[in-house]
Amino acid sequence: MNKAILCLLLLSVSLKTIGQDVIDNQYSVFRILTGQDTTTFIVVGNQDELKKRKPLLIFRQGSMPIPLFGRYQRGTAAIIFPFKVKDYLNQYHIVAIAKPGVALMADSATMARTVETRDPRFSSQKYLDHNYLDFYVNQTNQVINYLVKQPFVDKAKVAICGGSEGYPIAIKVAATNRKVTHLIGFSGLLEGRWQAQLRETRERANLGEYT
Template sequence: MKKLQTTLFLLLLIQISFGQKLNIINNQAIQFSIKKEKDTINFVLIDTNLDEIKPIFLFCQGSLPMPLFVKPAKENIWMIGGGITNFEINEIKKNYHLIVISMPKTPVIVNEKNLNKSYCYIPNVENPMNLIRNM
């Protein structure tokens, strides 16, 4: 009996350790990451409720390095969503789980000072051409 209890406890501990902690952003979205050896895919679910089963609406933004969220110096964080904010998000969310994939080498949340006038991510504002050379 003791062995069974120990085994069940270890199985529970393993399940908890491999689960992802929900990273809720601005009470609007949940961030997820798929990590591999040389790269990470970041994406967000534009919702905070995972209880309802719905089909997935997968949004892949264009070729610009736009972050999904902007963090201004003096205001609250706000969502760009890689252009998804051009659509009726609340209407999409009624029937689908809306998932937005972040651009490669672009953080999900970016400080406003690291954006150009078109809201594209510039890692080094003193040397913006460095991004082009490293892609």
Template sequence: MIYLHVFMKRQMFSLFFLFLTLSIFSQSKELKEIGFEKIVLKTKSDTIFFIKSINDEKIKKPTIIFLQGSLPLPIIFKDKDDIFTLFPFKTDEYLTKYNLILIARKGIPLIGDFEKDAQGYKNAQGEVPFEYIKHDNHTYRTQQAREVLNFIYTEEWVDKKNIYVVGHSEGYEIAASLAEKNTKIKKVVCLSADPFNRAVEEVAKYRLESYVSLNDSIRQKQIYAITQNFLNIENIDNYKNDYDLYNWASYDEKLTFESFKKIKVPVLVVYGTDDFKSFHSHLLPFLLKEKKDFFVKAYPDYDHNFFKKQFDNEGNPLEDSYNWDEVFRDCVHWLETGSVK
């Protein structure tokens, strides 16, 4: 998915810019201009890059780890006149009170050129980097986020009692898995994904199509195949040599709402009713009735990225309105107060 600052640059789509190869020094300088800095986290088996909002005074602040969705996107974009992050909301109003953290996808440059890379980064050979493909799975992304969480938990600028995880789309599933029985996390927000898995989302799509296309027998065969594939998933380690298959199995092996059952802290699920990828979200209150600290918030007419279709008085379509700022503001209100607007 493409986040806020990418959409804000629509008027620049007609411009073409050269790709910029930036030194570490220039990256640091430019990131500071927008209130962020790069952190390199070295573990025994990995090197993880993430950005955090600058906190030179090392004041203990509540911290929000934002887990973005799929696609091989840089987390910083440049164009001719500007530099901006992949955060889907305007960050300025949160920089004083919160530490904001965004983790780079493995194998993807931290900074990309907006015109060239906004739909997904590709290398000089026109290919998605192998390192990204190899690590594009639920298992790695969860472990990567866990390493960042464990690291910041030891830092003096983090209020350890107020660490929040917010995941959008694919990041929704990662956030839910990360928070299972995790005592370092205070609250979790999951936005815009199916609370079961991708397979169930696909089954629902075919079932709805069968109601309007009068080809129920064909769709049922497809549904049966999807169901059997899910039932046949066993030890996902068996698929590690096939990266595409491992990606699929790692996301489809379990149902996300099962993670919700294991989470011991408050959870907020947010979705737009015009987002098919969130189709089953309305079932969560029925599935998790016993969890009193579980909340669901629906935004009528909003899509996967919280766009809403707009029309003039004659019914002619206008440019869609973008509502990520409103949605995230409501999420922060819940993080702070426990109350759903």
């Protein structure tokens, strides 16, 4: 087979591994297929926004299996950003990554019951199996390595921001990925939510508050 034709065929196959659609003409959804796993992430903005070349701002959210989007009477909204996205949209392509085994979107009433009922659509076995630091670091690096190859990304500035559970993720990504140029961390515990709760329980037991 002609080498040029073979290269084109391989390129077409690789492009098929990336799925993309748009939610409410505001959020572009990407899916990267790796073996049997899928990494889903969003870039804030529609197809027109993706024609603009801008630096990256990747946000890693806190703990709990929370979807990226909530459905409300007034419409759909990305619920995981702790800042006003519009304030930074002219400067950056803003990215958020979905957690494994968690629905991309849910209505507000369902999300309110998530913690109490342990709804499997959120706290699935896949989520439980992959809910650890190194998985999230590898997942984030995969997204960064994909995005910096896209024509709409100015790879001269790649910022990673993490809060709460996302804090140690952002730190380790910045330490392991040379493409990252800026790091923002806030409200973080390096030990994570569950380790912090265990430590607090042990301390209270040592003080005699628990028997």
